[in-house]
Structures are given as C-alpha cells and as structure tokens.
Amino acid sequence: MPSVLVVDDDATIRETLVEFFEQLGHVARGAATATEGRRVAAAHSPDVALVDLRLPDADGLRLLEVLRADHPDLAVILLTGHGDVATAVRAMREGAADFLEKPIDLEALDAAVRRAAEHARLARELAVLRAKEAGALWTETASVSPLPDLDRLVELAARNDDAPVLVIGETGTGKGYVARQIHERSPRREQPYVEINCASLSAQFVESELFGHEKGAFTDAKQAKRGLLEVAGRGTMFLDEVAELSPEVQPKLLKAIEERAFRRLGGTATLTSDARLIVATHVPLADAVARGSFRADLYYRLQVLTIALPPLRARRGEIPRLAEALLPRGARLAESSRAALEAYDWPGNIRELKNALWRASILADGAPIRPEHLGLTPAGAAATPVSTEVTTLAEAERRAISAALASTGGNKARAADVLGIARSTLLEKLRRLALAG
Structure with missing residues (x-):
C-alpha cells in the first residue's frame, strides 16, 4: 500500500x-x-x-x-x-x-x-x-569498477530475505536506493516497504513510529496507532541513519529483531512482525560502538550482510558515464564538460551530481552542457559558496545572463557562446527578462 x-x-x-x-x-x-x-x-x-x-x-x-x-x-x-x-x-x-x-x-x-x-x-x-x-544498471548508486560486485551483493541480499542488511556510505551515495532495490528483487516485493529516518525524530517519536502506541500512552496520543513494524508485516522495514537511534530505543529494536516480537508504547499485548530489516548509516557503526553511543550487540546483529557504497571521488573515471545516465531528458554533455566532472570532488556524491546536471541543463537551454554551466571547482580547490536563498528560475536566468554579458564586455555574440546558447535565443531572453544592453 x-x-x-x-x-x-x-x-x-x-x-x-x-x-x-x-x-x-x-x-x-x-x-x-x-x-x-x-x-x-x-x-x-x-x-x-x-x-x-x-x-x-x-x-x-x-x-x-x-x-x-x-x-x-x-x-x-x-x-x-x-x-x-x-x-x-x-x-x-x-x-x-x-x-x-x-x-x-x-x-x-x-x-x-x-x-x-x-x-x-x-x-x-x-x-x-x-x-x-544504456549500459548503466545503477544510475542511482553507480555500481562501477571499485565495486564490481554490487549487483551480486544486492541479489544475494534479496534472495536471503530473512537476514538483516547494513548499507554504509557517505551522504548521497544511494543507500536508500539500494535498500529499495533489495526489497523489489526479493520474495517480499509484493509486501509493504516502509522506512523511517532515525535522525529526524526524538526518541519518543521514533519509538512510537517503530512500535506504535496505545491511546493515552503520552499527552498527544488521542488514539491508538500501529507502528511501522506492524504495518510492514511480511515486507521490508528500512531504518535510515540508524547510528542516530537513541540509546533508549536500541535495546527494544534488538529484542524485536531477535524475538520478532514487540509491544506498542503504553501497551501490554505482545505483537509479532516478520518484516525484513535493512538499515543504513553514513557514520561507521564500529566507531559509534567504540564511543559508547551504539550497542555492540545490536551492531553485531545488524551486520550479517554489509554493503559499502564508495564515494564518487573514489571512482572518477566512471563519473562521465554516470552523468550521461543521469542527464535530464534532452540534455547533452559537451566533451569539455567530462574533464570538469572528473576533476570535481562531489562531496554530495550522486545526489549532488544529479542536481548539478539538472541546474546546468536549465542554463544550457537546449545547447550542450559546458563547464561554465556546471560551475564546478577542481578537487582540492575551495568551492564557491552556494547561496541557500530560494530564488525563481527567471532570477537565476537573469543572473547568469548578466554575468555572461559582464565577462564579455557586453558582446552579445560572445556572451551567447559562454552561455552555450544561440545569439537569437539570448536576444529573446534579454527582451523577456527586460535586461539592458
């Protein structure tokens, strides 16, 4: 459902x-x-x-x-x-x-x-x-040369659908996508797939989301609610950012895994769940265990099968091929952009790459995407701070055109070349955006 x-x-x-x-x-x-x-x-x-x-x-x-x-x-x-x-x-x-x-x-x-x-x-x-x-099965997770057996690991995890799976990797490497693929390839594919981000909720709300609660269990509990473990049934339960799970909830999760049973918050009845558990984290759980913020017994229970996703910077040679697979419909990469894509560190990994290509395709306006549209800095160089201010597409376009005109001394033909669009297209945009010159 x-x-x-x-x-x-x-x-x-x-x-x-x-x-x-x-x-x-x-x-x-x-x-x-x-x-x-x-x-x-x-x-x-x-x-x-x-x-x-x-x-x-x-x-x-x-x-x-x-x-x-x-x-x-x-x-x-x-x-x-x-x-x-x-x-x-x-x-x-x-x-x-x-x-x-x-x-x-x-x-x-x-x-x-x-x-x-x-x-x-x-x-x-x-x-x-x-x-x-297109020859790119993992357009979201980038199964490439440093991890040639990712597809085999996913298939193995899908077939052995009773074993917990731990997916580790930096933010943006596609951990959630891997979890979804495991579910969709498993015998549980027709059953529910439910997920929760452990970092986004307080201890009480995480416990309520996982196990449910009875009416009156806490101040705002005006009616009983099923937990996600109960909702998952014989499906898959995905816990993202599991390293952030509160110490109060960790032993309850361990018991639910080992006994396949739990109680709602404020309840006395024992409920059962046959859900398959997949967890993900960008924090090494072994380090969290060493710091005392994560239970060792829960860690050992979760790492039955571990899938590690390397960051993009560890596989630069595959970035252009991945970018081709992630391009918005109708967008094209200029040959000069490939070197720029490989040279950048991609701290946000695949998520950042996808968004950068989307933004660049807008600026290119139908022309091949060039390095200027990507606006990237080479590995090791300081990146230009990105404003968090929300702006309209028209304003973003206005700024890009203004910057191009300024850099070419007002030469419209050269500005159009910098922007990667036809001169007639630039003139039309100038009329529409009411820019001077």
Whole structure:
C-alpha cells in the first residue's frame, strides 16, 4: 500500500484523511503547513502527497514544485475548494498527478492515490529499464569498477530475505536506493516497504513510529496507532541513519529483531512482525560502538550482510558515464564538460551530481552542457559558496545572463557562446527578462 502525506491546514480534514488512509492499511502522516510538509516528506519519503492549494505559508503550486524537485518520484495530488480550469491545467503542467475539488469523495480519492502511486512505480521501473539499455544498471548508486560486485551483493541480499542488511556510505551515495532495490528483487516485493529516518525524530517519536502506541500512552496520543513494524508485516522495514537511534530505543529494536516480537508504547499485548530489516548509516557503526553511543550487540546483529557504497571521488573515471545516465531528458554533455566532472570532488556524491546536471541543463537551454554551466571547482580547490536563498528560475536566468554579458564586455555574440546558447535565443531572453544592453 502506498504511503501518504496529507498537507492541509484544516485540522479536521487533515486528521480525517490520515485516519481514512490508515484504516485502509496505508502509512499516513499529516502536516499543517508547507514547511512542515516538506520536512515530513524529507524524513519519511511518502509515495503520494495530498496538498491543499491554499496553505498559510505557501501556495500549493509552489509546494508542488518544491516537493517534485526534492523527490522526483513523489506523486502529488492537489486538493482545493477554489478549483478552476486554469489552475488545474497549470497544476498538471507543473507535474501534479491529479487535481481534486473539495468536498472530497473519499472513494474517488483512494482511487486517485492508488492510480498515482502505480504510475510513479511504473515510471521508476521504466527508468531502470532505460538505464539497463544504456549500459548503466545503477544510475542511482553507480555500481562501477571499485565495486564490481554490487549487483551480486544486492541479489544475494534479496534472495536471503530473512537476514538483516547494513548499507554504509557517505551522504548521497544511494543507500536508500539500494535498500529499495533489495526489497523489489526479493520474495517480499509484493509486501509493504516502509522506512523511517532515525535522525529526524526524538526518541519518543521514533519509538512510537517503530512500535506504535496505545491511546493515552503520552499527552498527544488521542488514539491508538500501529507502528511501522506492524504495518510492514511480511515486507521490508528500512531504518535510515540508524547510528542516530537513541540509546533508549536500541535495546527494544534488538529484542524485536531477535524475538520478532514487540509491544506498542503504553501497551501490554505482545505483537509479532516478520518484516525484513535493512538499515543504513553514513557514520561507521564500529566507531559509534567504540564511543559508547551504539550497542555492540545490536551492531553485531545488524551486520550479517554489509554493503559499502564508495564515494564518487573514489571512482572518477566512471563519473562521465554516470552523468550521461543521469542527464535530464534532452540534455547533452559537451566533451569539455567530462574533464570538469572528473576533476570535481562531489562531496554530495550522486545526489549532488544529479542536481548539478539538472541546474546546468536549465542554463544550457537546449545547447550542450559546458563547464561554465556546471560551475564546478577542481578537487582540492575551495568551492564557491552556494547561496541557500530560494530564488525563481527567471532570477537565476537573469543572473547568469548578466554575468555572461559582464565577462564579455557586453558582446552579445560572445556572451551567447559562454552561455552555450544561440545569439537569437539570448536576444529573446534579454527582451523577456527586460535586461539592458
């Protein structure tokens, strides 16, 4: 069952929809604002997001854009009591999976969620097939020469679906993608796949998310809630950033692994779970054990099968091939960009590479992506600080064109060459952006 995020500032609607989907067997969470919705999506990676068009801190279309940028596989359905044809058309153009008007027909909504999740799943499978045809099976995790047997390890982990798996690697190396691949290749593929980021929640909330809670177990526990281990059933439970798991929860997780049994927070009944456990961390667990922040017995129980993902800088020769597989549709790499890609250290690994290519493809505007579009610094050099200020695409384009004109003394032909676009395209952009000169 696809997991669902409901972003709506109306508490009654939000809680009703969360409860509705939970009763159907979905993992469902709510958020009252766009900011909270983005945080919850980052922590739990839902399959489908239901977003109200009018939120107190952002327009629903803006949140749609942000969520799609952060989570390309996320299906977003917009909900509104103020729908009109123009908004619906714009929403679909921006990538919305569907557009529904309030009051919501719950049966129609459930069908829309299932349909959107299925389309997203098919899109992921199609992307994998295309990657295989291009000779790059691991477009997300980059199985390359320093780790030639990654595919074999994933297959081994998938077949032996009772053994815990520990996936280690720096941020952005694709640990979550490996976990998902193990699940989708295993006999449990038709069962639920649920995940939790241990670093994003407090000890009490992590315990509640994992094991569930009974009504009245704590102040805000207004009703009983199933934990993710219970929801996972005979599927897969993925714990990301497991090194951040609180000392209070670690022994309870160990017991759940060894006995396949647990109790809800505040409960007395013993529940069972046959879920397969996959955990990931960017922190060496052996070091965490040495510091005393992670239990040695839990560490030994988790490392039955360990899959280590090397960073991109350890396999520079494979970066151009990986970049070709990750390019946005229609984008092309200029030959001069290959050396720039290899020379950069990629501290954010594959995630950073994908975002850099996306940004560069926008700046290239249909022309081959050149080093200027990538804006990278060689390994060992100080990187140019990147502003965290959110800006519009038009403003980013305006700044790029202004910088090109300044560097060429206002020569439009040379500026167009620097930007990697035709002179006629530059002139059109100058008229549209109302830039002088």
